[in-house]
Amino acid sequence: MALDTKFYISIFWRRFPYFLIVAAAVSAIGIFIATILPPTYSARAVMLVESEQIAVDKPASRTNLTEVLQRIQQKILSRATLLDMADSLEIYPPESDLSPDRIVEDMRARTEFKVQQKRGEAPLLTVSFSAETGEKAARVANEFVTRILKEHAEIMRGRATEVLRFFEQEEKRLGQELDKLNKTILEFKRENRDSLPDSLSFRRARQTSLQESLIRLEQEQAELQDKRKRLVELYKSQGMVGINQENMTSEEKALQLAKAELERALAVFSADNPKVKVLRARVEQLEKIVLGQRGEAAAEGASEQDKATSRANKTLFDLQLEEIDGRLNFIRKQMNGMKEELARLEETIRATPANALRQAELERDYSLIRAQYDAAVAALAKARTGEIIESRSKGQRIMVIEQPVAPDAPSSPPRLLIMIGSVVAGILAGLAAVVLLEAMNRAVRRPADITAKLGITPIGTLPFVRTRGETLRRRMVIYLALAVVLIGIPAGLYMVHTRYMPMDVLVQKLLDKTGLSLLLEKIRFNGA
Numbered sequence: 285m286a287l288d289t290k291f292y293i294s295i296f297w298r299r300f301p302y303f304l305i306v307a308a309a310v311s312a313i314g315i316f317i318a319t320i321l322p323p324t325y326s327a328r329a330v331m332l333v334e335s336e337q338i339a340v341d342k343p344a345s346r347t348n349l350t351e352v353l354q355r356i357q358q359k360i361l362s363r364a365t366l367l368d369m370a371d372s373l374e375i376y377p378p379e380s381d382l383s384p385d386r387i388v389e390d391m392r393a394r395t396e397f398k399v400q401q402k403r404g405e406a407p408l409l410t411v412s413f414s415a416e417t418g419e420k421a422a423r424v425a426n427e428f429v430t431r432i433l434k435e436h437a438e439i440m441r442g443r444a445t446e447v448l449r450f451f452e453q454e455e456k457r458l459g460q461e462l463d464k465l466n467k468t469i470l471e472f473k474r475e476n477r478d479s480l481p482d483s484l485s486f487r488r489a490r491q492t493s494l495q496e497s498l499i500r501l502e503q504e505q506a507e508l509q510d511k512r513k514r515l516v517e518l519y520k521s522q523g524m525v526g527i528n529q530e531n532m533t534s535e536e537k538a539l540q541l542a543k544a545e546l547e548r549a550l551a552v553f554s555a556d557n558p559k560v561k562v563l564r565a566r567v568e569q570l571e572k573i574v575l576g577q578r579g580e581a582a583a584e585g586a587s588e589q590d591k592a593t594s595r596a597n598k599t600l601f602d603l604q605l606e607e608i609d610g611r612l613n614f615i616r617k618q619m620n621g622m623k624e625e626l627a628r629l630e631e632t633i634r635a636t637p638a639n640a641l642r643q644a645e646l647e648r649d650y651s652l653i654r655a656q657y658d659a660a661v662a663a664l665a666k667a668r669t670g671e672i673i674e675s676r677s678k679g680q681r682i683m684v685i686e687q688p689v690a691p692d693a694p695s696s697p698p699r700l701l702i703m704i705g706s707v708v709a710g711i712l713a714g715l716a717a718v719v720l721l722e723a724m725n726r727a728v729r730r731p732a733d734i735t736a737k738l739g740i741t742p743i744g745t746l747p748f749v750r751t752r753g754e755t756l757r758r759r760m761v762i763y764l765a766l767a768v769v770l771i772g773i774p775a776g777l778y779m780v781h782t783r784y785m786p787m788d789v790l791v792q793k794l795l796d797k798t799g800l801s802l803l804l805e806k807i808r809f810n811g812a
Contacts, residue, residue: 299718301762307707307714314706320778321702323694327421328412329429330686349407356435357397360411360428366391369431373424375415395428409682418690425688436682444667451664458657465653469646479632481640491629498622505615511547512608518543539570 296303333349359365366388370376376387394414401407411428415421473480478487546563553560 295722296718299721301765302721303714303718305714305762305765306717307710310710310713311707312710314709315703316778318697318699318702318706321697321699322416324414324416324696325418325421325691326412326414326695327418327425327688327691328410328686329425329684329688331409331411331429331432332683332685333407333409334681334683352436352439353399353407353409355439356432357399359435360431361392361395361397363388365431369424369427373420373427375420375424412688414695418692422688422690429684429688433682433684440681448664448667451660451667454660455657455664458653458660461653462650462657465646465650469643469650472643472646476635476639478628479635479639481636481643484633484636487629487633491626491633494622494626494629498619498626501615501619501622505612505619508608508612508615510550512605512612514543514547515604515608535570535573539567539574542567542570 333353363384367384370387370391375391376382382390396410396412398410399407400410409432411425411432413421413424413428415424542563546560546567549557549560549563
């Protein structure tokens with residue numbers, strides 16, 4: 285079915301008074317609000333964050349630029365700072381009944397804090413404040429700039445001081461640990477000086493040398509003991525030792541030579557050696573001959589000279605025994621000392637592996653702490669340099685490139701935009717009212733409705749004709765409604781604004797009660 289344009293146009297003109305009343309009411313309210321809204325002046329400051337004038341390697345604990353700016357923003361927009369500024373700058377009149385929470389919310393809503401940074405460029409920090417007058421906006425914005433500069437300087441100096449203090453404490457702590465560990469190592473080395481791995485090779489060499497010396501002494505001891513035994517046997521068998529060579533027979537001289545040669549052979553060869561056996565047989569043969577000669581001399585009687593020789597032989601025998609026994613005693617003392625030293629060496633050698641592990645553990649701990657100490661000393665030197673740079677304001681700083689000044693014209697509200705928006709909203713509201721009225725009207729108003737509802741086709745239709753009185757009364761109602769809308773609503777709003785409460789405060793209270801103010805504030809901060 286084709287759209288009946290003329291019918292809908294006629295309906296619109298029939299409902300035009302309602303459209304006009306609604307559109308005029310909405311537009312009047314919007315225009316009035318745009319007219320009475322107080323002007324808002326905004327003062328802005330632009331600051332440039334400069335890098336360090338003197339570049340140094342900073343310790344890892346120093347904060348970066350983003351963290352510094354975030355900390356400044358949090359401090360500037362904190363509850364305590366905003367309340368202090370509101371009180372010191374008298375942003376709100378003394379008779380204001382705003383609560384501290386409301387003051388903080390309003391201050392944050394008026395303040396804009398932005399950080400802009402492009403790749404390869406220095407960051408720009410922008411802070412602005414909106415107020416009822418340009419002078420107040422500039423005064424508060426300047427206070428923000430002052431506090432930002434002061435807070436940045438305090439943060440940088442405070443951080444440099446904190447870093448310096450930390451590394452001073454760390455250097456002191458690690459130095460004390462080094463001293464303590466060094467003392468422990470010295471005590472350990474003093475207590476185990478004989479069983480440290482450094483002297484192990486010397487002790488092993490000493491052990492080998494003592495073992496070889498002990499073997500030589502044992503051999504010499506065995507030789508001396510054997511010599512003593514043979515000397516005693518010779519004295520018992522012959523009754524003399526070391527007879528005078530002049531009084532000896534040729535057989536006795538040969539016997540002494542044979543015994544001396546036998547002793548030398550025994551020192552080199554074993555008793556089963558053929559040479560030793562031959563010498564032993566010769567000695568035995570000569571001993572028999574000498575014994576036979578002495579038996580004949582004894583049968584003839586001993587003279588006084590023989591008795592004197594016997595006494596001399598006994599004295600020589602005692603001297604030789606004394607010499608051999610003295611040497612044996614000396615060898616036994618040396619062997620006992622060597623055995624005791626060998627026992628000590630063996631004990632220290634057994635203890636060396638455990639001591640080596642303990643010493644390596646102590647030295648490893650010392651090396652680790654030493655490395656930490658050296659790193660702390662290097663970081664401390666950098667921290668001291670950084671602290672000097674910050675104290676002389678040669679480090680990172682914020683420079684104001686655009687001072688906040690009192691603006692000549694208000695920045696808000698956008699009155700023309702609000703007026704145009706209210707007119708457009710009024711038109712849309714009027715059209716919506718017309719559509720709503722027609723949607724609610726179920727009456728039959730054209731032949732097509734009769735055909736659609738009753739199923740019959742009318743021959744003709746007669747329009748509804750109002751009388752002159754009805755027309756006049758209808759026009760009067762329309763004019764009266766327009767007057768109320770165009771004059772009464774603005775007048776009523778003006779009376780409320782001037783006699784009861786300013787419209788902006790009233791709107792804000794309504795938003796607070798409905799909870800829309802928090803929603804709008806969240807949307808604003810998220811958008812920022």
